[in-house]
Amino acid sequence: MGALEGKVAVITGGNSGIGLATAKRFVKEGAYVFITGRRQAELDTAVSLIGKNVTAVPGDVSKLDDLDHLYEVVRKTKGHVDVVFANAGVVDPVPLTESTPETFDKQFNLNARGAYFTVQKALPLLTGKASIILSGSAAWQMGIPGFGAYAATKAALVSFVRTWTAELASRGIRANVISPGPTETPMVHAGAKSSDEGSSEYFRKMIPMGRLGTADELASAAVFLASDESSFITGIDLPVDGGTASR
Numbered sequence: 001m002g003a004l005e006g007k008v009a010v011i012t013g014g015n016s017g018i019g020l021a022t023a024k025r026f027v028k029e030g031a032y033v034f035i036t037g038r039r040q041a042e043l044d045t046a047v048s049l050i051g052k053n054v055t056a057v058p059g060d061v062s063k064l065d066d067l068d069h070l071y072e073v074v075r076k077t078k079g080h081v082d083v084v085f086a087n088a089g090v091v092d093p094v095p096l097t098e099s100t101p102e103t104f105d106k107q108f109n110l111n112a113r114g115a116y117f118t119v120q121k122a123l124p125l126l127t128g129k130a131s132i133i134l135s136g137s138a139a140w141q142m143g144i145p146g147f148g149a150y151a152a153t154k155a156a157l158v159s160f161v162r163t164w165t166a167e168l169a170s171r172g173i174r175a176n177v178i179s180p181g182p183t184e185t186p187m188v189h190a191g192a193k194s195s196d197e198g199s200s201e202y203f204r205k206m207i208p209m210g211r212l213g214t215a216d217e218l219a220s221a222a223v224f225l226a227s228d229e230s231s232f233i234t235g236i237d238l239p240v241d242g243g244t245a246s247r
Contacts, residue, residue: 002030003227008078010034010070012061012118013088015042017185018135020049021215022085022222027053029223034074036061036088061088061114067121074125081125083226086115087135089153093146104149111153116160119175128172131226134161136179136237138245142206154179158237165235174234176225181241182206183213209242 009026013019014035023033023046032053037043043056057073059066074081089111094103115134122132139147140155161175168175182203204212221240224230239245 005030007082009083021219025219062109132175136177181244
């Protein structure tokens with residue numbers, strides 16, 4: 001029997017990177033998954049790669065109507081949710097001197113606001129002992145040039161789960177953050193700029209283990225926090241970063 005046998009999971013941003021790797025692992029461990037993403041072609045590819053026990057729902061987590069539609073599909077299909085992995089996000093490195101309201105809002109709307117309402121709108125469907133997982137980042141502790149707005153969105157997630165741990169304890173619902181270090185995903189490579197800052201080689205140099213993480217390694221951490229193996233763990237920020245934040 002898998003670690004998530006019979007559980008129903010929602011994974012935003014499940015069409016690529018860490019979200020896709022996690023969806024594949026969740027299904028392997030016995031879960032049924034609902035994945036979201038903004039690009040239909042990528043969702044179709046993800047469904048093919050996952051292979052079974054998956055429903056793809058196109059949508060943008062920064063749009064509340066899209067979240068309402070997602071959970072209506074979940075309600076009609078399965079009727080409840082055991083795991084929410086709010087993973088959708090964006091990174092757009094911009095120095096303070098070049099930041100605009102548009103670049104700031106883009107990151108906060110997806111990374112912080114999107115995660116907040118992904119969880120809020122799941123609440124009516126969440127079972128007792130459900131697990132909420134937010135996709136954070138080691139960046140919020142590190143002071144990386146150009147990543148001010150992005151890092152702040154990830155710091156907000158840590159605050160969210162500490163509050164929700166208290167607010168949702170009476171329902172037996174746990175809430176945690178996984179904070180990846182630089183990981184081999186499309187997002188890391190898309191973040192590369194003409195300068196060294198933001199490139200995968202730039203990040204590799206700051207990781208004590210000397211390499212980027214893999215999406216599968218992050219998926220393993222998500223399985224742990226989604227499963228009963230972590231039943232007495234809530235309100236934490238779990239670094240999965242090769243020692244990056246401790247440098």
